[in-house]
Amino acid sequence: MLHPKRERFKIKAVAIATPLSDSTNQWSPRGCERCARGKASVLHKESRTGSWAAHQAAHLSAHIQPVGEWPLDNGATVLNHSMHLVQRMENLLTLGNSSDVSLRVQTMNTDEVKVIQAHSLVLTLQSDLFEELLLSRNNSALVLIETSECAAVFDKFVRYLYCGDISLRLDQAISLHKLASKYRVWGLQQGLTQYMTQHLSSDSPTGHVVSWYNYALQIGDATLRDSCLQYLSWNLSSVLQSGEWGSISEDLLLSLLQRSDLILQSELELYEALEAWINQNQPISSTIETALRAVRYGMIPPQHLFRLQKHSPLMAKHYEAIRDLLYLAFQFHSASPIQLAKYFDVNCSIFTPRNYLSSSWGSPWIINNPTRDDRSFSFQTQLGPSGHDSSKRVTWNALFSPRWLPLSARSTYTELGAMQPTRTEGGRPRIIVTPATSSPDFAGVSFQKTVIVMAKQQGKVIVRHVYNFHQSTEEAGDFLVDADLQRRASEYLIDSSLYLHVVIKPLYHSLLVTPCS
DSSP states (O other): OOOTTTOOOEEESSOOOOOOOOGGGOOOGGGOHHHHTOOHHHHHHHTTTTHHHHHHHHHHHHHSOOOOEEEOTTSOEEEOOHHHHHHHHHHHHHHOTTOOEEEEEEETTSSOEEEEEEOHHHHHHHOHHHHHHHHHOSSSEEEEEEOHHHHHTHHHHHHHHHHSEEEOOGGGHHHHHHHHHHTTOHHHHHHHHHHHHHOTTOOOSSOSHHHHHHHHHHHTOHHHHHHHHHHHHHTHHHHHTSTTGGGOOHHHHHHHHTOSOOEESOHHHHHHHHHHHHHHHOOOHHHHHHHHHTSOGGGSOHHHHHHHHHHOHHHHHTHHHHHHHHHHHHHHHHSOHHHHHTTSOTTSGGGOOOEEOSTTTEEEEEEESTTSSOEEEEEEEESOSSTTTTTOEEEEEEEEESSBOOGGGSOOOOTTOOOOOOBOSSOOOEEEEEESSOOGGGTTEEEEEEEEEEEEETTEEEEEEEEEEOTTOSBOTTTTTTOOTTSTTOTTOBTTEEEEEEEEEEEEOOSSOOOOO
């Protein structure tokens, strides 16, 4: 078996077209006496030493024309015939020439059987499980029992063992990953995990991210699990509007509701989506009440809370389970944060904003040709989400520079409060967000600034990265640290522009800490 770290693999999400060799490259065993003797008995006899495969490779090299040349530093030249070799291997599998083992793939709980003529040498080179199975077989047939989903793609899996590449659709990824894991083909397993993490945003009729998350949870793949959970959290608004939302499990739902990094339009949007999920899935009462208590009612304006109390059947039915939270939310909306902080722990989750995209919380910012020069813009947000502060506005100045000096080496304000950029060659992209003025209303409040970077994958605009920094820091130190904005095809750019969304989240400070739900 090849070592997992050195095994070569290639996975493509589209059909692969293999170039056909020209007439000068056609090769037949008739011209070679040893090849003419290449019967199954000879292959079986020589498969353990590899001499038959070595002879075929040597003969192949002698009968084909070069398809690529690469000069080396020492003056030598590499002739590359790998595409021809892949084609020959595919033909060997397709025609079944000199096959010494029949793979009988039986679909579980059915009489359906798929027969594939294969070669022991190839199977054992790629999979140590195949090696164990072949050593213990009693005849030339090897019976393999698979689920219907895995049996349907088994021929693709075997072709990968011969050719080193594979074409697949989104709905085939889990089945192929199961086969790669079962037969210990680690290169394919790793490649499929990478494929799934890179295709979370792809369109599919019924959605696939939730099923991939559940599968990752089942097999203990932390990388895939975390990638799926981050995608769902950062793109929750689009997920809420998709058919996939209704299919999420109770555990995943509760996990999402606990997170503060969710990106969505508003907390009201989340409540309405939760109500739809509960109506569709009809979970037990304890699950409903746990989910309802995870909603951050303090982030919903009081006029919408009044409407929900009157018109939401879900809230009416389970009102007693959340009565205390609603009462606390109305208190939050009626008093100043300073007054409330004297009696309640305003660090509770009910008072902690998520990443809301509505205009009260921030603003989008599209930067065309981001490598050209410095850009700045101003926007306004509400001072805070409470009804007491919602009419008070804060003006923010944002500055983006593709090349920026350290904070200690530049001046940032004039007498009028406008930021003065100091550019330098080199450096890396920086973004600065500061309030235009100071105010006594800021007492008891700090501001977390979140910069969301959008990207386009598989034709869909998604969240590429999220940067957080607080009031004590006016810039994100690691902002776009890995981005190459000079490259037009950069994954951080959409049509050569940088798409940002700046969110301002007020965080309140408690003056008296008491227990809070």
